[in-house]
Amino acid sequence: MQAEIISVGTELLLGHTVNTDAAFIARELAVLGIDLHNVTVVGDNPQRLREALAQAMKRSQLVITTGGLGPTMDDLTKKAVADLLHRPMKLHEASLTQLKEYFGTRPIGSNQESQAYFPEGAQVFANSIGTAPGCAITAENGTLFMLFPGPPRELEPMFRNEAMPMLRKKIGSSIVSFMVRTFGQGEGDAALKLGKLCAQTNPTVATYLGAHGEVFVRVTAKGETQAQAKAMALPTVAEVRERLGDVVYGVDVESLEEVVINTLIKRKEEVATAESCTGGLLSKRLTDIPGSSAVFRTGLVTYADITKTRLLGVPQEMIARYGAVSREVASAMAEGVRMRSAADYGIGITGIAGPGGGTPQKPVGTVWIALATKNKCYATCLNPTGRYAGRNVIRQRSVGKALDMLRRCMEGKPVVPEE
Amino acid sequence: MQAEIISVGTELLLGHTVNTDAAFIARELAVLGIDLHNVTVVGDNPQRLREALAQAMKRSQLVITTGGLGPTMDDLTKKAVADLLHRPMKLHEASLTQLKEYFGTRPIGSNQESQAYFPEGAQVFANSIGTAPGCAITAENGTLFMLFPGPPRELEPMFRNEAMPMLRKKIGSSIVSFMVRTFGQGEGDAALKLGKLCAQTNPTVATYLGAHGEVFVRVTAKGETQAQAKAMALPTVAEVRERLGDVVYGVDVESLEEVVINTLIKRKEEVATAESCTGGLLSKRLTDIPGSSAVFRTGLVTYADITKTRLLGVPQEMIARYGAVSREVASAMAEGVRMRSAADYGIGITGIAGPGGGTPQKPVGTVWIALATKNKCYATCLNPTGRYAGRNVIRQRSVGKALDMLRRCMEGKPVVPEE
Numbered sequence: 001m002q003a004e005i006i007s008v009g010t011e012l013l014l015g016h017t018v019n020t021d022a023a024f025i026a027r028e029l030a031v032l033g034i035d036l037h038n039v040t041v042v043g044d045n046p047q048r049l050r051e052a053l054a055q056a057m058k059r060s061q062l063v064i065t066t067g068g069l070g071p072t073m074d075d076l077t078k079k080a081v082a083d084l085l086h087r088p089m090k091l092h093e094a095s096l097t098q099l100k101e102y103f104g105t106r107p108i109g110s111n112q113e114s115q116a117y118f119p120e121g122a123q124v125f126a127n128s129i130g131t132a133p134g135c136a137i138t139a140e141n142g143t144l145f146m147l148f149p150g151p152p153r154e155l156e157p158m159f160r161n162e163a164m165p166m167l168r169k170k171i172g173s174s175i176v177s178f179m180v181r182t183f184g185q186g187e188g189d190a191a192l193k194l195g196k197l198c199a200q201t202n203p204t205v206a207t208y209l210g211a212h213g214e215v216f217v218r219v220t221a222k223g224e225t226q227a228q229a230k231a232m233a234l235p236t237v238a239e240v241r242e243r244l245g246d247v248v249y250g251v252d253v254e255s256l257e258e259v260v261i262n263t264l265i266k267r268k269e270e271v272a273t274a275e276s277c278t279g280g281l282l283s284k285r286l287t288d289i290p291g292s293s294a295v296f297r298t299g300l301v302t303y304a305d306i307t308k309t310r311l312l313g314v315p316q317e318m319i320a321r322y323g324a325v326s327r328e329v330a331s332a333m334a335e336g337v338r339m340r341s342a343a344d345y346g347i348g349i350t351g352i353a354g355p356g357g358g359t360p361q362k363p364v365g366t367v368w369i370a371l372a373t374k375n376k377c378y379a380t381c382l383n384p385t386g387r388y389a390g391r392n393v394i395r396q397r398s399v400g401k402a403l404d405m406l407r408r409c410m411e412g413k414p415v416v417p418e419e
Numbered sequence: 420m421q422a423e424i425i426s427v428g429t430e431l432l433l434g435h436t437v438n439t440d441a442a443f444i445a446r447e448l449a450v451l452g453i454d455l456h457n458v459t460v461v462g463d464n465p466q467r468l469r470e471a472l473a474q475a476m477k478r479s480q481l482v483i484t485t486g487g488l489g490p491t492m493d494d495l496t497k498k499a500v501a502d503l504l505h506r507p508m509k510l511h512e513a514s515l516t517q518l519k520e521y522f523g524t525r526p527i528g529s530n531q532e533s534q535a536y537f538p539e540g541a542q543v544f545a546n547s548i549g550t551a552p553g554c555a556i557t558a559e560n561g562t563l564f565m566l567f568p569g570p571p572r573e574l575e576p577m578f579r580n581e582a583m584p585m586l587r588k589k590i591g592s593s594i595v596s597f598m599v600r601t602f603g604q605g606e607g608d609a610a611l612k613l614g615k616l617c618a619q620t621n622p623t624v625a626t627y628l629g630a631h632g633e634v635f636v637r638v639t640a641k642g643e644t645q646a647q648a649k650a651m652a653l654p655t656v657a658e659v660r661e662r663l664g665d666v667v668y669g670v671d672v673e674s675l676e677e678v679v680i681n682t683l684i685k686r687k688e689e690v691a692t693a694e695s696c697t698g699g700l701l702s703k704r705l706t707d708i709p710g711s712s713a714v715f716r717t718g719l720v721t722y723a724d725i726t727k728t729r730l731l732g733v734p735q736e737m738i739a740r741y742g743a744v745s746r747e748v749a750s751a752m753a754e755g756v757r758m759r760s761a762a763d764y765g766i767g768i769t770g771i772a773g774p775g776g777g778t779p780q781k782p783v784g785t786v787w788i789a790l791a792t793k794n795k796c797y798a799t800c801l802n803p804t805g806r807y808a809g810r811n812v813i814r815q816r817s818v819g820k821a822l823d824m825l826r827r828c829m830e831g832k833p834v835v836p837e838e
Binding site: 007011012013014015016017018019020022023024025026027028029030036037038039040041042043045048153208209210216273275278279280281282283284286287288290291292293296297298299300301302303304306307311341354355356357389390391392 | 435701774
């Protein structure tokens with residue numbers, strides 16, 4: 001089945017919104033093994049939308065639209081699809097009832113009410129967050145149209161809860177997919193280690209470059225049932241893990257920070273952080289995870305040397321002798337925050353994120369990261385590679401490295417390369 | 420001039436990369452007043468790329484491609500454009516020289532060397548970051564093709580330095596555009612205040628919804644020269660500022676945090692932060708700005724009540740009496756971090772970002788934000804509105820509010836609504 005996405009919205013053509021909806025849908029379709037071959041963005045312009053829909057109907061079996069369903073858009077997308085398919089618009093009573101509930105005692109304008117009308121024959125997708133429902137409708141040539149609202153927090157649950165089961169059923173054969181996530185090796189190295197696995201056909205194995213030092217490996221199997229597909233996929237997942245070794249931080253997990261927080265919760269242990277160049281990004285990523293408050297009580301951003309001394313007890317002489325960006329100071333920060341917050345683990349990060357502040361001995365991009373435990377303090381240095389990658393890249397990579405060191409430590413894996 | 424973007428890359432169709440390039444280019448084109456009417460994403464597939472290019476050439480006067488220029492892609496995009504325009508590929512000596520410099524003593528493979536070949540008649544754009552140059556080439560029907568590499572940090576400087584001057588020249592008439600940025604009012608309120616300004620034709624005035632409580636107003640003027648266009652735009656910019664009042668935090672600035680950091684630097688003042696539910700996001704956003712280390716020495720993430728007491732001196736009795744999420748505790752956090760770090764300003768944030776942790780009295784989404792100065796402590800409460808918007812939205816909004824309070828305070832504007 002060939003699919004395409006049509007994203008509707010002038011805000012996308014003005015660059016005020018980045019098209020994250022298309023990326024979300026692309027990932028979901030990949031899970032099902034559906035081949036996405038085009039994404040088209042058009043503005044809130046009826047004629048261009050009609051052209052895009054007509055072209056899509058000719059070449060694709062599945063056409064997914066996002067946006068153009070809200071009351072301010074005058075329901076552009078539904079009308080365009082209804083016109084293309086020569087269907088009248090019909091009132092969907094249940095949607096009107098929900099709309100009335102949503103508005104309570106406030107009056108509903110006709111532009112709001114239009115959200116309860118759909119092309120005849122459409123199956124309506126309820127919106128659990130906002131006011132505009134989505135829908136699915138099959139054209140006479142067999143092309144399936146699926147229409148979704150644009151806001152990601154409305155689209156995403158609707159897509160997962162309504163579209164995915166419908167698509168799974170339509171595909172017939174069952175597809176199961178696992179994502180093995182790694183930190184700290186290149187995509188080329190991963191491909192080398194996986195070798196012939198990448199050439200298999202069922203299950204298939206494919207590598208993807210994630211952000212900031214992460215590489216993902218997707219294993220996808222097709223079978224007659226979910227159980228059969230899963231049974232086919234699992235041995236390959238195990239082999240991928242085996243071949244890649246301890247760079248694997250999880251399978252079907254959301255992020256490195258999620259793994260770290262959940263492992264800490266399981267172990268009933270706590271971490272505390274002391275950050276210089278990453279300026280709170282590490283604590284921000286840890287606290288992105290709901291429930292992190294149970295295992296993360298204290299984070300310090302000690303940008304100034306005086307703060308490192310006062311809040312963390314890093315001796316002034318040490319900073320003077322080795323410099324604030326050094327193994328010694330990173331370690332003292334990690335130990336200091338661990339001791340003073342009575343945590344099980346302390347992390348210290350100190351470096352030069354740039355663009356200014358570099359020296360010939362310590363160029364921009366030099367970052368020392370330390371992990372203190374009850375018995376030991378590990379430290380490692382990220383050195384600048386190639387041209388300056390920018391402040392954000394250096395900060396994200398450093399935080400990734402710190403999280404991965406803690407993950408490795410809790411799993412009993414080597415924390416830093418042998419010295 | 421009608422423009423369209425063709426983004427090339429299977430990674431975009433798999434959802435592993437979000438199409439930020441298209442959003443960046445869209446914003447740049449908007450500045451020039453060039454009408455972007457389509458974005459198309461195709462995979463690394465020669466036939467679909469050719470189809471997309473041919474369609475674009477028919478309907479657009481400017482076609483911008485991103486991606487498909489690197490050595491692993493076998494220079495898909497350049498070849499497809501050369502074929503479409505019936506131009507042979509020619510070696511560009513200067514690019515080959517640069518490539519050799521980049522690789523130094525390492526050998527250059529033929530796939531790498533292909534990056535120095537371009538369709539005959541192309542003007543080459545040097546790549547200051549990576550290895551693949553871009554280029555511009557005009558078809559016989561007058562359509563201008565501009566080809567860029569996919570990685571944002573390569574594309575963005577190339578677009579700004581090479582494409583923008585070329586496009587400005589091509590447009591002939593000069594266009595000047597200013598972006599007025601506001602925090603803390605809705606797009607509807609802004610449009611009401613702007614009234615008839617939004618219906619003007621030269622300069623034009625348009626509102627855009629930014630993220631997390633921000634609304635932007637773009638003023639664009641067209642004239643025979645840059646100076647003339649600017650002179651036409653400025654009175655309207657002043658009127659927009661006047662009508663919107665103190666929600667305006669800057670014109671043509673990057674972000675609220677940039678304004679705050681630069682104002683602190685100018686005033687030679689310092690801020691310190693104490694965060695609970697935002698978990699370091701405030702310090703992260705402050706330290707996103709290069710040079711922030713001069714005015715931001717200390718940030719504390721005091722997730723646990725015990726940490727609030729120990730690091731900030733918030734009395735345990737106060738937490739017991741009013742709760743950790745209260746005006747009193749937020750204010751004590753702000754005062755505590757200000758005093759203990761000897762800063763001019765202290766910010767305290769405490770709230771419930773969810774999804775768990777709410778009570779009937781203090782539902783998820785309740786966040787207290789306090790700003791302590793030498794003489795006074797301001798505090799305000801963000802209350803949950805409508806359905807749960809998610810942890811990230813609540814955290815970003817709270818940090819935006821805190822930054823805006825500090826901005827208002829330094830500008831002598833009302834910091835919190837009168838009570």
